Amino acid sequence: MNTEKQPIYPIEVWDITEQEFQKENNYRNETTFALSNGYIGTRGTFEEAYPFDIDTGLEGNFVNGFYESEHIRYGEANFGSPLLSQSLLNLPNLKETRVILDGEEFSMEEGSVESYKRTLHMKEGVLERTLVWCSPKGKKTKIKVNRLVSFARKNIMIIRYEVTPLNYNGSVEFVSKLCADVENHTRKTNPIVDYGPFGRRLEKKNLWVKEDGLYYEGETIGSHLTMACGSVHTILSEGEVIEASWRSEIGDLEASISCTLDGREEEAITLEKFVCYSTQLDMPKEKLETFVTQELTRARQEGYSYLEERQKEYMERFWKIADVRIKGNEALQQGIHFNLFHIIQSAGRDGRTGMGAKGLSGEGYEGHYFWDTEMYVLPVLVYTEPEAARHLLDYRYSTLEQARGRARILGHEKGALYPWRTINGEEASTYYPLGTAQYHINGDIAYALSLYLQVTGDVEYLKEKGAEMLIETARVWADVGSFAECKGGKYCICDVTGPDEYNVLVDNNFYTNLMARENLRDAVDAVEYLEKHAPKCLEALEEKLEFSREETLLWKEIIEKMYFPYDEKRQVYPMDDGFMMRKPWDENKIPPEKRAWLYENYHPLFIMRHRMSKQADAILGMYLHSNLFTKEEIKRNYDFYQEVTLHHSSLSTCIFGIVACSIGYLKEGYEYFSQSARMDLDDYHNNFYAGIHAANMAGTWQAIVNGFAGVRCQQSELRFEPSIPEEWEEYAFRLRFRGTLLEIEISKKEAKFTVIEGTKIQFLVGEKEIILQGEGETYVEEL
Ligand code: BGC
Numbered sequence: 001m002n003t004e005k006q007p008i009y010p011i012e013v014w015d016i017t018e019q020e021f022q023k024e025n026n027y028r029n030e031t032t033f034a035l036s037n038g039y040i041g042t043r044g045t046f047e048e049a050y051p052f053d054i055d056t057g058l059e060g061n062f063v064n065g066f067y068e069s070e071h072i073r074y075g076e077a078n079f080g081s082p083l084l085s086q087s088l089l090n091l092p093n094l095k096e097t098r099v100i101l102d103g104e105e106f107s108m109e110e111g112s113v114e115s116y117k118r119t120l121h122m123k124e125g126v127l128e129r130t131l132v133w134c135s136p137k138g139k140k141t142k143i144k145v146n147r148l149v150s151f152a153r154k155n156i157m158i159i160r161y162e163v164t165p166l167n168y169n170g171s172v173e174f175v176s177k178l179c180a181d182v183e184n185h186t187r188k189t190n191p192i193v194d195y196g197p198f199g200r201r202l203e204k205k206n207l208w209v210k211e212d213g214l215y216y217e218g219e220t221i222g223s224h225l226t227m228a229c230g231s232v233h234t235i236l237s238e239g240e241v242i243e244a245s246w247r248s249e250i251g252d253l254e255a256s257i258s259c260t261l262d263g264r265e266e267e268a269i270t271l272e273k274f275v276c277y278s279t280q281l282d283m284p285k286e287k288l289e290t291f292v293t294q295e296l297t298r299a300r301q302e303g304y305s306y307l308e309e310r311q312k313e314y315m316e317r318f319w320k321i322a323d324v325r326i327k328g329n330e331a332l333q334q335g336i337h338f339n340l341f342h343i344i345q346s347a348g349r350d351g352r353t354g355m356g357a358k359g360l361s362g363e364g365y366e367g368h369y370f371w372d373t374e375m376y377v378l379p380v381l382v383y384t385e386p387e388a389a390r391h392l393l394d395y396r397y398s399t400l401e402q403a404r405g406r407a408r409i410l411g412h413e414k415g416a417l418y419p420w421r422t423i424n425g426e427e428a429s430t431y432y433p434l435g436t437a438q439y440h441i442n443g444d445i446a447y448a449l450s451l452y453l454q455v456t457g458d459v460e461y462l463k464e465k466g467a468e469m470l471i472e473t474a475r476v477w478a479d480v481g482s483f484a485e486c487k488g489g490k491y492c493i494c495d496v497t498g499p500d501e502y503n504v505l506v507d508n509n510f511y512t513n514l515m516a517r518e519n520l521r522d523a524v525d526a527v528e529y530l531e532k533h534a535p536k537c538l539e540a541l542e543e544k545l546e547f548s549r550e551e552t553l554l555w556k557e558i559i560e561k562m563y564f565p566y567d568e569k570r571q572v573y574p575m576d577d578g579f580m581m582r583k584p585w586d587e588n589k590i591p592p593e594k595r596a597w598l599y600e601n602y603h604p605l606f607i608m609r610h611r612m613s614k615q616a617d618a619i620l621g622m623y624l625h626s627n628l629f630t631k632e633e634i635k636r637n638y639d640f641y642q643e644v645t646l647h648h649s650s651l652s653t654c655i656f657g658i659v660a661c662s663i664g665y666l667k668e669g670y671e672y673f674s675q676s677a678r679m680d681l682d683d684y685h686n687n688f689y690a691g692i693h694a695a696n697m698a699g700t701w702q703a704i705v706n707g708f709a710g711v712r713c714q715q716s717e718l719r720f721e722p723s724i725p726e727e728w729e730e731y732a733f734r735l736r737f738r739g740t741l742l743e744i745e746i747s748k749k750e751a752k753f754t755v756i757e758g759t760k761i762q763f764l765v766g767e768k769e770i771i772l773q774g775e776g777e778t779y780v781e782e783l
Pocket of ligand 1: 357365370372499501615649650651695
């Protein structure tokens with residue numbers, strides 16, 4: 001386990017505050033203060049645009065789903081290796097705003113900063129920086145900058161820059177820039193996880209300045225996608241809009257507008273800058289210019305204050321349902337808010353985009369979507385923002401065709417194989433042992449879909465999209481393995497990599513076989529449901545997919561005969577067929593500085609030949625399908641994996657925490673939970689600069705709800721096994737189940753369930769069946 005660190009920021013329940021600007025913390029803080037709305041993502045860089053070097057900062061502006069491709073160069077390529085990369089492209093920057101105060105340009109690196117505070121207001125979804133700057137010549141100015149990426153207007157980001165001279169009358173000049181000379185720079189870190197294109201990848205197609213507006217349009221060199229962005233500006237004096245006369249400058253890849261105003265002591269002058277991004281992924285490229293201009297005009301008419309109000313309303317609605325309240329522990333409360341805030345702001349919401357492992361907060365992992373979305377994030381959204389969960393599933397549905405193509409490349413005549421890493425739906429992982437071999441992604445997507453269907457009861461979705469996804473993923477499982485004579489005719493799946501990336505290309509990975517079996521079971525259930533309730537829909541699928549109901553006979557046989565590795569002596573499920581034969585791991589032989597970075601310091605074969613594990617694997621399967629195992633079984637396996645797991649992935653500790661709670665190891669569960677709750681906020685992995693760890697952030701919510709409160713939804717039954725850590729007095733959260741909003745408050749004495757909105761709801765507390773008829777009704781279980 002990692003060691004907990006001291007809090008980096010002051011403990012405040014709803015805010016994250018940087019109290020002092022320090023260059024050495026800048027890179028990390030840019031991620032902390034990154035803002036997004038699932039579409040636009042922008043790093044927490046400063047308007048002054050400091051020329052930080054590669055180790056101290058990265059300007060970053062992204063649009064979800066907008067990527068650049070390059071031909072991937074392999075030393076030894078094999079058939080089926082992806083040929084084109086996909087990297088979330090770092091886009092032109094429009095945040096840059098220079099302020100010249102009575103002839104001196106504001107910079108925190110010159111003069112002195114007398115009071116400084118940068119706060120992320122998580123309750124409101126607004127970033128704010130306030131400071132008093134004393135110029136080298138002794139002029140003092142109060143500066144207040146607010147920034148938001150709008151949830152109400154997906155294409156809009158706004159900066160409100162307020163300047164108040166404190167001890168002088170003099171000119172105030174705003175220079176607002178558009179800088180299109182940008183490039184990605186992820187390659188500086190781990191070569192396995194950071195590939196990314198070199199150099200500037202956008203070719204300018206249009207750049208103009210008009211009055212107070214800037215516009216740029218460019219096309220990527222490799223992926224041939226066009227993006228557009230622009231800004232418009234308003235000046236206010238003491239809160240009232242005033243006319244300003246703008247000067248402009250235009251270069252090859254840069255343009256700026258500026259205006260100079262008379263500053264008076266104690267009078268605030270404000271620049272409101274409205275920024276818009278859009279891309280060809282949303283509309284024909286010919287329409288981009290009109291769209292951007294219109295969106296900007298509308299945003300400016302609405303104004304900053306109006307859009308800030310909409311932002312607050314959005315966040316209020318979100319927190320009303322998603323908040324988890326912990327009485328008496330503000331540090332954890334802050335960590336949970338931080339995690340949930342980044343989750344909600346990172347998830348794609350248009351059904352065309354997914355969610356990167358790093359959200360839209362940085363270039364790490366090239367902005368790729370992994371299984372992190374389905375196994376970690378989606379379960380949170382399913383209970384709190386089901387619509388957002390559906391949009392993420394829609395994205396997977398929209399890429400089924402690419403997944404079918406991938407399955408053919410892998411030799412499967414039927415079905416679909418989802419990519420391990422992707423943006424556009426094509427496989428983008430370059431190292432198949434850690435990439436394509438992770439076939440479990442198919443089972444993960446099917447699991448998330450099935451959880452969505454169970455929790456929401458959205459049968460229309462099953463008919464429209466869900467059944468097709470279940471059938472197509474199941475078909476690959478029915479083709480990838482064989483009934484092996486040497487294993488008594490059981491169905492075996494060889495040469496796959498499970499979630500654990502230190503044991504690769506293994507035979508019969510326990511997690512994979514389990515998820516495959518359940519994927520097949522869900523597909524059988526879907527076909528039978530349609531047969532009974534929507535035969536027309538099934539017929540349409542039969543035609544579209546050239547699918548025959550007969551296929552389910554084979555699926556049923558596989559379900560019955562799925563093989564699972566078992567160690568009779570220890571009575572546990574080893575991770576795969578070879579796991580117990582591998583060499584025991586001796587951590588003492590590894591120098592401490594290399595321990596957390598095995599792939600950087602050791603050959604993959606050295607790692608793979610040892611009996612140890614990077615992250616939760618079999619244990620994760622047992623959590624997801626806990627109804628299929630006895631508590632005793634889970635306990636034995638937990639004890640076993642507890643010994644051999646190194647938790648070198650941020651996706652691990654939250655899962656161990658959940659399983660620990662389910663077998664009564666509450667203390668251990670709490671320790672694991674503590675590792676996950678503030679992992680990013682306190683930068684436990686020392687790599688937060690590259691972006692958030694979205695999976696762990698969502699895993700924290702799961703550790704509370706599915707861990708301490710023991711929530712499971714299996715076979716369409718909602719169940720609770722409430723417990724409370726010794727360290728807590730009380731905690732509470734809300735869940736939406738089949739449209740009804742339920743509040744759960746758990747103290748040392750009791751667990752109280754109250755219907756907040758909606759009608760009848762049925763659930764289990766332990767083995768006890770509870771039915772609440774509607775709003776205001778309560779059930780109390782003594783603990
Ligand atoms: C983990 C994967 C995860 C990826 C992206 C890797 O280190 O092993 O499970 O999907 O990071 O978060």
